[in-house]
Amino acid sequence: MAKAVGNITVDLLLRNGDPEAQRLAAQEFMAVELTDARAQAQQTLARPPRVDPIKIDTTKYSGDEKLPLRRWFCELDEAIEARQIVVTEQQVRYALSQLAGRAKSWAFGLKTSDRECFPSLDVFKSKLSATFEPPQSEFRMRAEFLSTRQGNLDLHGYIQKMRYLSSCVIGNPMDMSTQVTTFMTGLRDGPVKTQLFRVYPETLEEAFAVALGEDYNARQARSYGSRSRPSPEMPDAEPMDLSVVQTQGHISKAAVSKSFAPSYFDDIFVHSKAEDGRSAEAVHLDHLRRVFDAMRNNKLYANLKNDYAIGCALMQFV
Structure with a gap:
């Protein structure tokens, strides 16, 4: 209160005024302060928030047909709005700064002969379109x-x-x-095209989203199927049955191929035992000799040519 009316006024009120007058003065002062605070708060809320300009870069237009002029105009308008350029002359100057190549040479050639050739951004766009936009471009x-x-x-x-x-x-x-129908019919045949014809989206962006989602699901399904497919199991090796190797001249081709093919030569040594005063190694060599003789007679040694160790052993007997 002293800041508002001064220390002298407050001092006189406290010395000369009765308690009731002091109370009324304080209430009146507080009511005025409350009204001012509310008005200031409303002004703060009504004030629009400050938006900082954004520097958006645009593609330089050089008059090339690869960049459609209307598409470049869209980029230019977005950049001008984001930069908060509201003055007409500044908009034209910014548009001129985004030109390159022959388009820039054309624009500044006109600007040299007539400083007021581009009074507004719309005039600049119309003259640029008339000069560089191909006929029937759309x-x-x-x-x-x-x-x-x-x-x-x-x-x-x-x-x-x-x-x-x-x-x-x-x-x-x-x-x-x-647009949606053209996009759907242009797709390759597959799950993506089938799904689109099943749901038939209403907008082009919705069709894009459905196509990308179905393509992802199809690739995931193929990847999962390749990982979960069990690999073929190879049959376990079976011990060699030497009972079929009785005599050198009495053994059948089917019996040898059935008992010998899935076996290892170490299995022969397991069944070789010392007998008739001969050691187990001698019996083992005798068994090997009879097996190799049977293989030679039945021409069953062709599949052993890639095995170096077996081939060396085979050369001792064949």
């Missing part, structure tokens, strides 16, 4: 969009191409059902 973009097929493109590349072509048709855009 018609060509629309025709290319309608004839585009996926072919050898992957799904992401095909979607990006369709999105780019559709964004180039701005003046007279195609209806959404035509």
Whole structure:
């Protein structure tokens, strides 16, 4: 209160005023302060928040047909709005700074002969379109969009191409059902195309989302199937039955192929025991000799040519 009315006034009120007058003065002062605080709070809420400008870069336009002019105009408008350029002359100057190549030479050539050739941004756009925009450019973009097929493109590349072509048709855009149908019919046959024809999306972006989701699910299913498929199991080796090797001249080809093929030569030594005064090694060599004789007679040693150890042992008897 002293800050508002001064220390002298407060001192006189406290000395000369009765308690009731002091109470009324304090209430009146507090009411005024409360009213001012509420008004200040309302002004703060009504004030729009301050938005900082954003420096967005645009593609330099050089007059090349690869960059559609209407698409560049869209980039230019977004950059001007983000930078908060509201003065008409500044908008034109910024647009001129985004030119390159022959487009820049053309614009500054006009600017040299007539300083007021671009009084507004709309005039600049119309003159630039009349000079560099190919005739029937949107018609060509629309025709290319309608004839585009996926072919050898992957799904992401095909979607990006369709999105780019559709964004180039701005003046007279195609209806959404035509865009969706063209995208669906251009896909390769497969689960993605089947799913799209099953749900039939209403918008092109929705069709893109469904296609990407189905493509991901299909790739995951193929990957899971390849991991979960069991590998073929090889039959375990069986001990060699030497009972079939009785005499050198009385052994059948079927018996040898059945008992010998899945066995190892070490199994022969297991069944070789000392007998008739001969050691186990001598009996083992005799068994091997009879087996190799049987293999030679029945021509069963062709599959042993890649095994070096067995081949060396075989050369001692064959």
